[in-house]
Amino acid sequence: MPKVSICIPAYMQVAYLKECLLSISEQTIKDYELIISDDSPDDSVYNLIKQFDFGGRLKYFKNSSPLGSPKNWNFAIQHATSDLIKLMHHDDSFSSPQSLEKFISLMDENPTANFGFSASKVKNVTNNKSWIHTASERQVAQIQTNPELLILGNLIGSPSSTIYRRNINIEYDNKLKWLVDIDFYIRVIQQGNKIVNTQEAFITTPTNASHQVTEECINNCQLELYEYTTLYLKNQDQVSGNTSINNHLLGILAKYRIFNKKALHLEPYFTSQQIDVLEQLLVRFKNQPIIKFIYYVYWWQNGPLFLIKIIRFLIHQAYSLLSLIRLLYNPKNYKNQ
Structure with a gap:
């Protein structure tokens, strides 16, 4: 069984997906499985992944009819076999070749934590400016005690900045579209799961991109x-x-x-x-x-x-x-x- 399952719910946007897959192929750790659930109406994603060789670690699923967000996220995660789940949006990428290894270490070094997250480097595609989205120790302590405070603002970041143990057994709510990640985080913490984080950015994510939800x-x-x-x-x-x-x-x-x-x-x-x-x-x-x-x-x-x-x-x-x-x-x- 691989150490971690990288789950990518894909929908066209092959330029972003190519950057994401390149960042995965460059990771120092290879003990992973890669699951791609394709909602695209064409073969653009399939034609792209044929250009990559993940050494038999890739599982590709083409949805006969689009599942939509976040049902496609859940579909990809349902096919994971690893104890650690690493959801990646197709337009996000690892910030460095060591990012996946650091994500795994974050969980290994905190065995009592079931949910972890890193900071994110956010890049504005309209002006090319970037900044680090991160939560302070005080903020993390607050949401550990009162996760509902996430309604005021997403201190954790996008699902790509997270990693969690499969045994939490919680899915994203298919009735939601915009606040679906916040709702997921709240329910995970309310269940009594301990969270752990790092202020180092393991993920790079775009903002102000027209295709984003x-x-x-x-x-x-x-x-x-x-x-x-x-x-x-x-x-x-x-x-x-x-x-x-x-x-x-x-x-x-x-x-x-x-x-x-x-x-x-x-x-x-x-x-x-x-x-x-x-x-x-x-x-x-x-x-x-x-x-x-x-x-x-x-x-x-x-x-x-x-x-x-x-x-x-x-x-x-x-x-x-x-x-x-x-x-x-x-x-x-x-x-x-």
Whole structure:
């Protein structure tokens, strides 16, 4: 049995996939199996992989009809035989020839941890700028205790930056598209799995690429409201009293200028429970006009750009100061602020 299963759910984009496969072929450790699940409507992926020789370690599956994301992720993972699962998006790549070996060492050196992740080098394809996406020790400790805080922001990164033991036995939720990774991470940690991380970037990932799911989902009102309310309901007992998470959802409503029920136009696929969550949040705008005013100003879009940036900076600073005051006044309640 190989040490690790590298699972790639592929869909066209052969230029990115070629870079990904090249980075795999250059890895110093060869004790792996490579599983490619191909959702492409053509033979572009198959024709590409014929150019590579992985020494019999490659398992290729061509889906007769596209499974879509994330069902294709789960399909690839279901064919893994190793104890360690290394999901790789086809447009991501290993940062160095030692990356896979370091991923494995991260888990071997922490045998009580079932889930690990590294930092990521993020490259903006529009301006060629790059930065390191990483989580601090304090942030990792926070999400280990309160994984629901990931709703506020994905501190872990894309699934390509993760490695986990197959025995966690959790799949990605096929009903989700944008927040599917956050939902997965929350459920993994809620199950009691210990997490481990490194601030070294083992993965390089693009951003602002037109083919990415994030680009398809961003500024999609119905999708954002559907997925955030889905996560809210899944974790309702943990988040219903969390001021930061409730404010985060209010910010999404304000982003789309939804300040009352009349402006809440939802598609028929929303459940009554999701509608109830949104309507309960809107009550806060009605009962707390100051919050409504702050969000209205924050998402003000018709003024000069420099003025909008100044306003948003001041609001961020005011919110941080308010959180600090609450912490000093009552430290026991900090986790809910």
